[in-house]
Amino acid sequence: MTNPLPLGSTIGILGGGQLGRMLSVAASRLGLRCHIFEPGADPPAGHVAYEVTTAGYDDTDAIAAFAQSVDVITYEFENVPADALDALESLTPIRPARNALATSQDRLVEKQFIADLGLSVAPFAVVDDLESLEAAIQIIGPHGIIKTRRFGYDGKGQVRISEGSDLAGALEQITSAPAILEGLVAFDREISVIAARSTSGAIACFDPGQNVHVDGILSTTTVPALVSDDVRSRAIDAAQRILEALDYVGVLGVELFVAGDDILVNEIAPRVHNSGHWTQNGCVVDQFEQHIRAVAGWPLGSPERHSDVVMTNLIGAEIDTVAQLSNESGLGIHVYGKADTKPGRKMGHINRVVS
Numbered sequence: 001m002t003n004p005l006p007l008g009s010t011i012g013i014l015g016g017g018q019l020g021r022m023l024s025v026a027a028s029r030l031g032l033r034c035h036i037f038e039p040g041a042d043p044p045a046g047h048v049a050y051e052v053t054t055a056g057y058d059d060t061d062a063i064a065a066f067a068q069s070v071d072v073i074t075y076e077f078e079n080v081p082a083d084a085l086d087a088l089e090s091l092t093p094i095r096p097a098r099n100a101l102a103t104s105q106d107r108l109v110e111k112q113f114i115a116d117l118g119l120s121v122a123p124f125a126v127v128d129d130l131e132s133l134e135a136a137i138q139i140i141g142p143h144g145i146i147k148t149r150r151f152g153y154d155g156k157g158q159v160r161i162s163e164g165s166d167l168a169g170a171l172e173q174i175t176s177a178p179a180i181l182e183g184l185v186a187f188d189r190e191i192s193v194i195a196a197r198s199t200s201g202a203i204a205c206f207d208p209g210q211n212v213h214v215d216g217i218l219s220t221t222t223v224p225a226l227v228s229d230d231v232r233s234r235a236i237d238a239a240q241r242i243l244e245a246l247d248y249v250g251v252l253g254v255e256l257f258v259a260g261d262d263i264l265v266n267e268i269a270p271r272v273h274n275s276g277h278w279t280q281n282g283c284v285v286d287q288f289e290q291h292i293r294a295v296a297g298w299p300l301g302s303p304e305r306h307s308d309v310v311m312t313n314l315i316g317a318e319i320d321t322v323a324q325l326s327n328e329s330g331l332g333i334h335v336y337g338k339a340d341t342k343p344g345r346k347m348g349h350i351n352r353v354v355s
Contacts, residue, residue: 002199002297005071007031011295012070012092014084016043016052018336018346019076019272019288022280024049026288032296037066044337045076057084067091074250074295076271078104079151095199095249095295100270103246107149107180110267117245119238120264122257123183129176133167136181143184146170148177158216185264187257191225194276195239196251196290196300203243204300205236206287209275209311211255217344221275221311223282227258234263242268251276251291274313274346281332281351282309308355319347330354 005011009032013020016038024034024045033050036043039057046052051069055062063084067073073094078101085098103113111124125136127146137144142165148157157177159170171179190213195205210225211218225232239254242265246252253273255266276287285293285301293300314322319341322333332351341347 004297004299005032008033009071009296010035010050010069011292012037012066012073013045013049013076014073014080014088015076016040016045016049017076018044018338018348020045021048021336022288022334023074023076023272023292026286027292030289030292030296030298032292035066035070037063042339047337057081060087063087064091072295072297074291075101078270096252096270097247097249100246100248100252104268104270105150107147107267108178111180113245114242114265114268117241119241120262122185122264122266124180127171127179127181130168130171133171133181137167140181140183144181145184146174146179146181148174148179150177156216185257185259187259187264189226189258190255190266191227191235191258192221192253192255192273192275193235193239194251194253194273194279194287195236195243196287196294196303197243197248198294198300199249199297200299201244202300203240204290204303205239206276206279206283206303207305208232208235208256209278211275215344217315217346218274218313219315220313221278223278223305223309223311228261231258231261231263238263238265246270250294251287274349275311277334277349278309278311278351279303279305280334281353282307307353310352310354312350312352313346314348314350316343316345316347317341322348325350328352 012035016036021044027034035051036045036049037053053066067088127133142163146159159173190211191208197203208225209221209223212220251272253269257264272287279286330353335348
């Protein structure tokens with residue numbers, strides 16, 4: 001058990017986007033400060049954080065100064081450069097630990113890790129070039145999704161193929177980056193479990209949410225998910241097994257497919273997760289406070305849900321509807337403070353409390 005950070009301590013956050021913003025708000029409620037490290041100017045998290053360092057991850061002096069100014073370091077995105085982590089880790093504890101990042105940064109490593117735990121995943125095979133893609137199709141079949149092993153999110157770095165597809169062209173679309181071919185899964189619904197583990201090893205899991213994606217981007221999460229008690233229990237068990245195998249500290253998002261009575265783990269995210277935003281208006285302790293509690297060495301809060309909620313992302317110009325939405329009762333509005341509105345960009349979200 002790590003000694004809990006006292007009030008007034010500072011948590012360093014790598015990344016200054018909306019997740020860093022909401023983590024900073026949660027920390028401030030607990031009497032803790034957040035220091036953001038972000039290469040881009042005027043990040044959303046900077047509007048609410050105690051301090052911001054604007055520097056690149058290759059700026060060794062800035063990295064060292066940042067690490068020495070905080071009591072613990074966490075992150076809001078997975079693709080933190082290894083060299084920066086090397087420098088940070090030598091000075092200040094990082095939570096979750098780097099093995100979680102290494103696992104989630106590479107889809108092949110992630111799939112193998114999950115399968116080695118005895119959990120089901122979609123069929124997959126390595127794709128390094130046209131020859132290996134053709135070999136993968138012989139194993140997986142002609143219908144699947146080519147996914148880059150690294151850096152893909154919100155549908156990026158993915159190409160769907162079927163019988164007769166231009167395979168060379170598909171590889172060009174992902175710039176011939178190392179990839180996997182993942183077989184298509186005929187699932188009934190997608191769910192996710194937002195789970196947390198403390199420095200003492202205690203685990204708390206929020207209720208599974210049911211997700212709907214549009215154009216590869218999460219559109220809605222509805223809680224409770226329309227699944228049986230058995231599926232709910234096994235989904236939570238899968239998240240717990242992943243947390244323990246990684247010796248994880250913090251909040252983890254686990255996405256799963258439900259196909260009849262079967263569940264398959266799709267992917268993991270070693271951070272607070274978009275599909276957990278419903279907790280802000282459905283629970284006393286939301287996923288952001290839970291993560292802060294965990295990395296600060298505090299006891300976890302109760303994940304109990306007091307309300308049914310539908311979370312809807314506000315994508316691109318949908319953010320312009322906030323003024324009208326504010327007339328609706330039972331609605332929680334969360335705006336990210338991003339300077340530029342772009343198609344496909346998450347600008348905010350709303351939580352409709354439905355009971």
